[in-house]
Each structure stands twice: as C-alpha cells, then as structure tokens.
Amino acid sequence: MTPYEKLKMTRQNGRPTGVAYINGIFDDRIELHGDRRFAEDAAIISGIGSIDDIPVTYIAIEKGVDLATRMKTNFGCPKPEGYRKALRLMKQAEKFGRPVVCFVDTQGAFCGADGEERGQGEAIAENIMEMLGLQTPTVSIVIGEGGSGGALALCSADRVYMMEHAVYSVISPEGCASILWKDASRAEDAAQCLRITADDMKSFGVAETIIPEDFDNFDVTCAVIKKQLKEDLTELLKKKTDALLSDRYMRFRKFGIYEENGETRGTVAYSI
Amino acid sequence: MIFDKWIAAFSHEKLTCGACKKEFSVKELRKALYICPECGKYMRIGGRERINQVVDKKSFEEFATGLSSVDFLEFPGYADKLTKAIDSTGEDDAVICGHATIGGHPCAIFVMDARFMMASMGSVVGEKITRTFEYATEHHIPVIGFTASGGARMQEGIISLMQMAKCSAAVKKHSTEGNLYITVLTDPTTGGVTASFAMQGDIILAEPNALVGFAGRRVVEQTTKSQLPDNFQSAEFILEHGFADAIVPREELIDTLTTILKLHRKERVAG
Numbered sequence: 001m002t003p004y005e006k007l008k009m010t011r012q013n014g015r016p017t018g019v020a021y022i023n024g025i026f027d028d029r030i031e032l033h034g035d036r037r038f039a040e041d042a043a044i045i046s047g048i049g050s051i052d053d054i055p056v057t058y059i060a061i062e063k064g065v066d067l068a069t070r071m072k073t074n075f076g077c078p079k080p081e082g083y084r085k086a087l088r089l090m091k092q093a094e095k096f097g098r099p100v101v102c103f104v105d106t107q108g109a110f111c112g113a114d115g116e117e118r119g120q121g122e123a124i125a126e127n128i129m130e131m132l133g134l135q136t137p138t139v140s141i142v143i144g145e146g147g148s149g150g151a152l153a154l155c156s157a158d159r160v161y162m163m164e165h166a167v168y169s170v171i172s173p174e175g176c177a178s179i180l181w182k183d184a185s186r187a188e189d190a191a192q193c194l195r196i197t198a199d200d201m202k203s204f205g206v207a208e209t210i211i212p213e214d215f216d217n218f219d220v221t222c223a224v225i226k227k228q229l230k231e232d233l234t235e236l237l238k239k240k241t242d243a244l245l246s247d248r249y250m251r252f253r254k255f256g257i258y259e260e261n262g263e264t265r266g267t268v269a270y271s272i
Numbered sequence: 273m274i275f276d277k278w279i280a281a282f283s284h285e286k287l288t289c290g291a292c293k294k295e296f297s298v299k300e301l302r303k304a305l306y307i308c309p310e311c312g313k314y315m316r317i318g319g320r321e322r323i324n325q326v327v328d329k330k331s332f333e334e335f336a337t338g339l340s341s342v343d344f345l346e347f348p349g350y351a352d353k354l355t356k357a358i359d360s361t362g363e364d365d366a367v368i369c370g371h372a373t374i375g376g377h378p379c380a381i382f383v384m385d386a387r388f389m390m391a392s393m394g395s396v397v398g399e400k401i402t403r404t405f406e407y408a409t410e411h412h413i414p415v416i417g418f419t420a421s422g423g424a425r426m427q428e429g430i431i432s433l434m435q436m437a438k439c440s441a442a443v444k445k446h447s448t449e450g451n452l453y454i455t456v457l458t459d460p461t462t463g464g465v466t467a468s469f470a471m472q473g474d475i476i477l478a479e480p481n482a483l484v485g486f487a488g489r490r491v492v493e494q495t496t497k498s499q500l501p502d503n504f505q506s507a508e509f510i511l512e513h514g515f516a517d518a519i520v521p522r523e524e525l526i527d528t529l530t531t532i533l534k535l536h537r538k539e540r541v542a543g
C-alpha cells in the first residue's frame with residue numbers, strides 16, 4: 001500500500017472510530033461532557049474507565065460512523081471547546097493520579113470562523129503545553145488520521161502508538177500539494193514526500209509502538225492494545241513525577257535534524 | 273561588532289512601501305521604525321532591524337549561531353528554497369536569538385523573520401527557540417519573543433510538527449520555574465506557531481493590524497461558506513475576542529516592554 005492509499009483507508013467507511021476503541025478497551029465507563037466554558041463538542045468523546053484494575057481517563061477524537069454522526073462531530077474536527085474539554089479532563093486525571101489515554105483520528109482542528117473567534121490556536125497551544133507538563137502518565141494512539149496541530153494537541157504524550165495503517169502528518173497531503181504545487185491532485189506525491197506512515201513514525205522516534213490491525217477480529221486488536229497499555233502504564237506509574245516529566249521533556253527535546261557549524265546534529269538518526 | 277557593520281551596510285538601500293508604493297531609504301525608514309512615513313502602514317521588519325529597534329544599544333549578544341537546515345527528506349524544491357532565502361536575507365534561517373537588555377532589564381529574546389521562507393518552523397527554528405527558553409530558564413530571566421510565521425515547515429515533514437511540542441515543553445519549564453514570557457505577535461503569525469509558543473505567553477502583545485490566526489483565511493472561508501469581516505484574524509480581532517492583552521504601537525513598544533519587565537523584577541527568590 002502506498003502512503004496515500006493508507007491515508008485514504010483511514011477515511012473509509014467501516015474503519016473503527018474512537019468510540020469503538022473506547023468500548024473495546026475500557027471497563028466501567030462513565031462518559032463526561034463539556035468544557036465548562038462554552039459548550040460541549042461531540043468531536044471529542046471523553047470520560048473515565050478502567051483497564052483491569054487501573055482507572056484511566058480516556059479522550060478520543062470521534063469522526064462519526066455515518067452521515068448523521070459525522071455532521072454532529074464535524075467529521076472529527078474538534079473546535080476550541082473540544083480541546084478545552086480534553087484539557088479539563090486531563091487536569092482532572094492529574095488531580096486523581098489517573099493516567100490519560102488519547103485516541104487520535106482527525107484531518108485537523110476545525111477551521112471555521114467561529115473556531116478562530118474562540119481561539120483555536122490558543123486552545124491547541126494550551127493543550128500541547130499543559131499535556132507536556134501533566135503530572136500523570138499519558139499515552140496517545142493514532143488510530144486513523146493524525147492531522148497536524150489538531151492531532152498534536154492530544155499527542156504530546158509519554159508514549160505514542162500508531163495503528164498499523166494509521167498516518168501522522170504535519171499537513172494533509174492535499175493541503176501540501178496545493179500550497180507547494182498549486183495542484184491538490186498531486187496529493188499522492190505529497191504523501192510520499194511527507195513520510196506519514198506508521199513505519200516512518202517509528203523510525204523518526206515519533207511513535208514507539210505499531211499495533212497490528214485485525215478489524216475482522218476487532219476484539220483481538222483491542223486485546224493487543226489493552227495488553228500494551230497495561231504494560232506501559234504500569235511502568236510509567238512507577239516513575240516519580242520528576243522523572244516522568246524529565247523523560248517526557250527529553251522525548252520531545254530530541255526532535256530535529258540540522259547542521260551546526262558544519263556537523264549534522266539531532267539525535268534522531270534517519271536515513272531514507 | 274558584526275551588528276554595527278550590518279547596520280551600516282544597509283543604510284543606503286531603498287525599500288518600497290507595499291501599500292502606497294512610495295520608495296524610502298532604509299535610513300529614513302529606520303528613523304520612522306518602518307512605519308510608512310506616507311501612509312502609516314506597518315512594514316514587515318527583518319530580524320536584526322527589530323532587535324536594533326527594541327534593545328538597549330550594544331546590549332545584544334547573539335547565541336545559537338551557525339545552525340542551518342538540512343534537507344533530510346530530500347523534499348522537492350527545499351534545498352533551492354533554502355539557498356534563495358539564505359542569499360536574499362543573509363541569515364542562516366528564520367529566527368535570531370540572543371540575550372540583551374531592554375530599559376536596563378536583562379532578557380532573552382527571539383525574533384522570527386518572515387523574509388526567510390515566511391518564517392516557517394523547521395528543526396533550526398525549533399531548536400533555536402528551545403535553546404532561548406533553556407538559556408532563560410537557567411539564568412532566571414524573562415523571554416521576549418517576536419513571532420511571525422506561515423506555520424510549520426512542511427518540507428521537514430513530521431519533524432517540523434514536533435518542533436511545536438519541543439518549544440512548548442521548553443516554554444512550560446520556563447513558566448513552571450516562575451519566569452516571565454512576553455510574546456509580541458507581528459505580521460503574520462499563523463498556523464503551528466499560533467497553535468504553540470505564540471499563544472503561550474504570560475503576556476501577549478500584538479502589533480497594530482498584524483495578521484494573527486490559526487487557519488488560513490481561504491480555508492476558513494471554504495469551511496464557513498460566508499464572507500468574513502475585513503478585520504478577521506487581525507490583531508484588533510483577537511484583542512476583541514480575548515486572545516491578546518494589548519495592541520502596542522511600535523513607538524510605544526520599548527516603554528511598554530520596559531514597564532512590564534520592571535514590574536516583574538525579582539526582588540525576592542521564592543522558596
């Protein structure tokens with residue numbers, strides 16, 4: 001499969017969305033709504049549940065499964081109130097020492113005029129910054145499309161998993177092609193150039209784990225994720241807060257490939 | 273020293289105002305703080321001009337120099353664009369960092385330069401801004417950041433997106449340790465920079481009429497399917513909607529920054 005075919009697959013009908021993962025992975029689920037500031041945003045589904053004996057806060061970007069639900073969730077493009085709701089739940093998780101698990105599936109944050117009026121940029125900026133300082137473990141799973149800042153707002157975590165055919169990109173290949181070549185139909189080329197696949201993320205160090213997809217046996221897929229989450233959360237919960245935060249700092253500090261006084265720097269070794 | 277030479281070198285060049293098309297010498301414009309003497313338009317300013325405008329004379333010492341971008345994805349056209357930007361600006365990349373004093377108060381400063389590939393943020397920009405915050409955290413001094421950007425540098429793929437997180441982590445650390453961060457939003461501050469360190473200041477100032485927003489105007493129009501007001505995504509628009517603390521005219525900027533820095537002097541070390 002080419003990177004663009006993978007991207008198109010993440011947008012296909014029938015692919016499991018956030019809500020399916022939540023139902024498949026967590027027990028004792030209580031859904032919590034609203035940002036307590038402005039509104040409820042259906043593009044973010046969030047609440048509390050458990051993985052065996054570990055209580056967790058879950059936050060998922062939900063694309064919707066049919067036209068009616070997709071209209072309601074803006075096709076998985078969260079508005080500022082969605083990000084603020086996510087942040088409210090993260091802070092609540094921090095208070096009660098619960099880990100946070102995020103599921104990311106979005107073409108990007110909502111781009112309408114009302115989003116700009118209510119500070120879409122500020123909402124994402126605040127989420128990234130606060131998530132990086134959150135005094136409780138965080139794991140993010142890109143389950144479909146990881147689109148730009150709108151995805152990073154829920155991906156600034158201790159560990160990132162990619163579903164096998166999920167993609168993660170700084171810009172949609174369509175957007176990239178239309179900006180660079182004034183031709184959105186060259187999205188296929190752009191997808192190739194941008195390096196957006198799960199394998200790419202692993203070699204960049206952007207993701208630690210790739211989860212195999214078996215959507216005919218979705219319960220098997222969920223069991224794999226559950227096992228991986230349990231293992232990682234158990235390890236992360238043992239860390240002292242200082243170590244958790246400094247390890248997270250270093251996880252992101254390493255990103256960058258550049259030349260300094262003639263020498264190539266950056267701890268991410270990547271060869272094409 | 274290098275800075276003084278640079279100031280002398282450009283004095284006799286001519287520049288044209290984008291709004292009224294009148295031509296002025298750099299010397300004239302510098303005196304007018306690059307506000308068009310004819311029509312009042314705020315012209316975009318190069319990084320070094322900006323530093324020259326706001327810091328105390330001879331106080332600026334640049335750090336994190338000698339960093340340059342690498343075309344590690346072999347992205348079509350990137351190497352060419354970099355060469356052109358380096359040639360036309362004389363800069364290594366789109367941000368200049370260092371320490372200086374403003375009104376006698378020490379601070380770390382970063383200035384983004386929209387002339388360099390629209391100040392898109394790749395590894396070099398992210399690294400230099402991160403180092404600015406790390407330097408300031410270590411020395412317990414404020415950061416003053418002049419933002420301008422078209423967003424993330426897509427030619428560096430996902431690594432450019434990660435710069436948003438890398439810088440944000442450094443901002444958070446600087447903030448957690450009780451240090452001040454002032455952002456000055458300049459024309460244009462958009463995309464991934466708006467969605468990270470531009471909006472993370474303790475105090476957010478903006479230049480009059482500067483374009484400040486997350487999504488591009490055309491994308492917003494397509495999404496909203498309606499005409500947007502003329503002032504949409506202007507500094508005035510974000511002030512009205514509660515996302516900036518104040519709009520500060522260029523001629524008042526030194527005074528405003530000095531006052532804020534003075535009010536944040538640390539007379540007493542916490543703890």
Ligand SMILES: [Zn+2]
Pocket residue numbers: 289290291292293294308309310311312313
């Ligand atoms: Zn003019």
